[in-house]
Amino acid sequence: MPLPTRPLRKLGFLTIGLFDGDDPRPGHESTLRIIELGERLGFDSAWVRHRHLQYGISSPVAVLAAASQRTTRIELGTAVTPLAWENPLRLAEDLATVDILSGGRLNAGISVGPPFHFDQIKDALYPGTADLQDFGYERVSRLLSFVRGEPATDFSGTEGFEVFSDRVQPHSPGLGSRLWYGGGSLRSARWAGEHGMNLLTSSVVKAEDSVDFAEIQLSHVRAFRAEHPDGERARVSQGLVVIPTDSATPEQRVRYEEYAAKRLPRTAEPQGPGRLLFAPDLVGSSAEIAGRLYAHAAFREIDEVAFALPFTFEHEDYVQILTDIATKLGPELGWSPTEQPGDAALHAAG
Structure with missing residues (x-):
């Protein structure tokens, strides 16, 4: 089995945070509980997907603000x-605020391109100005400059009792180094590198x-x-989809395998005019998944x-999967969980 060039240093997970439209609170609460579980298991980071309509x-940003008050260590x-x-x-204001509230734990991942189904939502999103919007890299450049503390205006100072800043407030100095670009093409990978961002690669790429x-x-x-x-x-x-089955029940294993099988056909060849190529979901024991990753x-x-x-x-499935990732798969990949507050003192006392 080929070995990686380096052991896994940071282990994170990503969730979409589904909810019932008629009763959305339990789904959001489940997401927060999953993030809390991730911290207890020693994960280095928890990420949430972004879905509109x-x-x-x-x-x-709102969900992670809540998570920041229910966790102390895990990055968000x-x-x-x-x-x-x-x-x-x-967005720069919101991101900086959450980063401050979390104690510098926010990782903001972004992407560009027109919204999905833009023709159907453009009048609601940009009434009267939809045709004037730039959905390319310039939009990222603006966010980068605001987050990194560059001037947003040429006005600052005191006006009456009001004090104005020429840059986004609050300013969180470390956040600029924790901006990630979600790229699926060579062009976007190069752009992210040129602009000093970090790179998120996922289970979808462009077959160029x-x-x-x-x-x-x-190549990216x-x-x-x-x-x-x-x-x-x-x-x-x-960010690949991994589903370890070490502690799964027989019923869970069947559902997991059926889920992956339904999604497998889209991995056989590029999909649609964008020639999107999907990675297969990895289902099996942690040892089997580690072998495929290596x-x-x-x-x-x-x-x-x-x-x-x-x-x-x-929710119970996610608990099982996250527990197996942290206790079985992570160690198979050379990862060690982050010590929880108080662990070092307990070890010293022991």
């Missing part, structure tokens, strides 16, 4: 926020010069690092992951 988290991320729906200046998923993803990682000021030390996180060309060149939880499972 669907039954998934539409406001990750968005994967990813589509900037086409956002005003970069307002190959139809081999691992080969395509590896290398292109990103070739352009990044930090070179080989530039941060890349890989054989994955891109995985062997990264040391951070944010494994994606399946979309439609129950």
Whole structure:
């Protein structure tokens, strides 16, 4: 079995946070409980997907603000926020606020491109100005500049009793180094590297010069690092769907395998005009999944992951999957859980 070039350093997970449209609170509470569980299990990061006009988290910033008050150590991320729906200046304010509240634990992942079903929602989102919107990299550049503390206006000072700043407030100095670009093409990987961002790679890529998923993803990682000021030390996180079954019940195993089987056909060839290529879901024992990851060309060149939880499972399923990832799969990949507050003192006393 081929070995990775480095042990896994950071272990994270990603959830969509589904809820019932008629009773949304339990679903949101489940997401927060899952993040709390992730911290207890020693995960380094928890990430939430961003969904608009669907039954998934539409406001990750608000959910992560809540999570920041129910956790103390685990990093909190968005994967990813589509900037086409956002005003970069307002988003910069929200991100900095949550980063301050969390004690510097926020990882903001973003992407560009027009919103899905734009023709159907443009009048609600940008009434009268939809045709004037720029959904490209310039929107990211604006967010980067605001988060990194560059001036947003040429006005500052005191006016009456009001004091004004020329940059976004609050300003969180470390947040600029924790901005991630969710890229699925060579162009976006290079752009993220050129602009000093971190790179999120997921289970979806564009089939540009190959139809081999691992080969395509590896080319993105290398292109990103070739352009990044930090070179080989530039941060890349890989987000594949993994479903370990070590402690799963027989019924759970059957459902997990059926879920992966239904999604497998889309991995056989590029899909749609964008030629999107999907990675197969990895289902099996932690030892089996580790073997498949070690054989994955891109995985062997990264040391951070944010494994994606399946979309439609129950809370108890996520508990089992996360527990197996933290206690079985992570160690198979060379990862050790982060000590919880008080662990070091207990070890010393023992």
